Amino acid sequence: MNELISVIVPCYNEEEALPYFYDEITKIEKKMDNFDFELILVDDGSKDKTLDEMKKLAQLDSRVKYISFSRNFGKESAIYAGFKSSRGEYCVLMDADLQDPPALLPSMMNAIKCEGYDSAATRRVSRKGEPPVRSFFARMFYKIINRISDADIVDGARDYRLMTRKMVDTILDMPEYNRFSKGIFGWIGFKTKWIEFENVERVAGETKWSFWKLFMYSLEGITAFSVLPLQLASVFGILFSFIAFVMIIVIVVRTLLFGDPVSGWPSTICIIMLIGGIQLLSIGVLGQYLAKTYLETKHRPIYIEKETNIVDYD
Incomplete structure (x- = not known):
């Protein structure tokens, strides 16, 4: 019997991107035919027709599962909900906008199955297409938080990460209300392989992260993992x-x-x-x-x- 991979996708106003994402992840699933897949889409109180798109995909493919929140609780809550509902021996967290290339998934799985890692995480080696000011402050954030906290957060780290069930269960054992997943991933430890890739533009739609939201998110991370x-x-x-x-x-x-x-x-x-x-x-x-x-x-x-x-x- 094939092992199961749970693909967790937090979504907020991703009506346009979801069809493209489904097509791409389906191509990867066919290449990894020695694994079974479940696709968990988490609607974080979207204001567009994201939930309708999820329902359409669920009707076409029984492997597609969806969860819809009563309002927008934030990406961290959506990540937690996805982990909590997952059943797979492995869980992969990724965005719907294809800035997390699904094509990396086979090499990520190889790192766990063949190289003995507990997780395979990704980081951007470039910030092409991103405003210079935003890139500067992002780099400063990573430098600061790594110096003042116990969390090991790599510069350019994405949420895109494949993990074993043991690691996911450990994350679920930390049911804190104020969550900062990048910090949690680093704090709990486990052996992680970092896979680098060039920055990829969104396939559709617009980013939901303004400079102000990213700044407040960085403060959340600092206060969550440092005194x-x-x-x-x-x-x-x-x-x-x-x-x-x-x-x-x-x-x-x-x-x-x-x-x-x-x-x-x-x-x-x-x-x-x-x-x-x-x-x-x-x-x-x-x-x-x-x-x-x-x-x-x-x-x-x-x-x-x-x-x-x-x-x-x-």
């Missing part, structure tokens, strides 16, 4: 307290010697504003961590399922 921002807030507090103590002594001595207590008020105002800004920044950092703790303690579901064709789905 350094909190430590820096403490360092700033100690530093400016020391500076303030020194300046008090300087002012007292200068007043006693020269009798000029009011000179330099513009610089004093600037210093007050600087210290006030640092204080507000530190409070903001603390608020980010507190907000995450608050959301975790609510124990709300990671997603809410509205509709699915998966039988006996938990």
Whole structure:
């Protein structure tokens, strides 16, 4: 009996891309005829006809399964739902826009079956077609998070990754509400082979990731896997307290010697504003961590399922 590969595809407004994706993944399935496939499409509250396209594919192919959320919960929730519903000995996570080339799947499977890896992950070696500013900040994010956290995140890493069932089950054992999958993949360890490829443009539709969304997502990753921002807030507090103590002594001595207590008020105002800004920044950092703790303690579901064709789905 052939082993089963679960292909998990988070979708948000991918009505145009889904038919192209299905055609390409079907070609790869035929080449890998020594494996069985199930295709799990997760509709993350799309506003177009993505769900209708999923249903059409499910009618044409019994291997196609779909899950539809009650609203947009985000890609991380869609990834978790896909993992939770998968039945395969192997799971592969990929996007519907074909920026994750399905043609790499045979070599990814070879890395696991023949080379002894637990997962085969992909990374882009170029960012052709991407705005230079966005590429610069992306590279800076990878450098920063690898220095301040225990998560091993390779520069240019994609979510496109083939994993063994053991690795997927380990991920599911981490049911945290605030999820950052790239960090989770790196944090749990397991032996991973990185497969490089050139950047590929979307086959259809438009990207859903604006610069602002990517920036907020990067903050999610930093606060999820590092407490350094909190430590820096403490360092700033100690530093400016020391500076303030020194300046008090300087002012007292200068007043006693020269009798000029009011000179330099513009610089004093600037210093007050600087210290006030640092204080507000530190409070903001603390608020980010507190907000995450608050959301975790609510124990709300990671997603809410509205509709699915998966039988006996938990």
